[in-house]
Amino acid sequence: MALGIGFGGPAKMTGDQVLGDTTTEALTVNGKFNVGAPASVTIATGAFTMGDAVRHIVTGEGGAADDLDTINGAGSTLFITLQPVDSSNDITVKDGTGNLRLEGDFVMDHTDDRIFLMAAGAIWYEISRSNNAT
Secondary structure (H helix, E strand, C coil): CCCCCCCCCCCCCCCCCCCCCCCCCCCCCCCCCCCCEEEEEEEEEEEEECCCCEEEEEECHHHCCCCCCCCEEECCCCCCEEEEEECCCCCEEEECCCCCCCCCCEECCCCEEEEEEEECCCCCEEEEECCCCC
């Protein structure tokens, strides 16, 4: 099975789409690949429930610095990127405290900081991080 996405315009699909047997098929995108607009989420008691977006802009509870140790509601989303809402309220993504497995804690203290995570069941594993504080 193949899905062609050309430059004549975007392919239009509605609802959930299954593109073949993911163990033997591949999706190749020639050109730009857009994952959509980011979702804004607020940490409450060390956790947030994610939306459908791949990228999440994270705010601390009460607009202050905060720790993030749990991400709820993974559903069918397997990858997410997190970034802080601003550079004045640090978000510390915590390793091993809740359902996050990282290469140590990561303090996001600049709007250009990012951490990329992959879900396996209810556990989120770090794939990469980018610490861009100046």
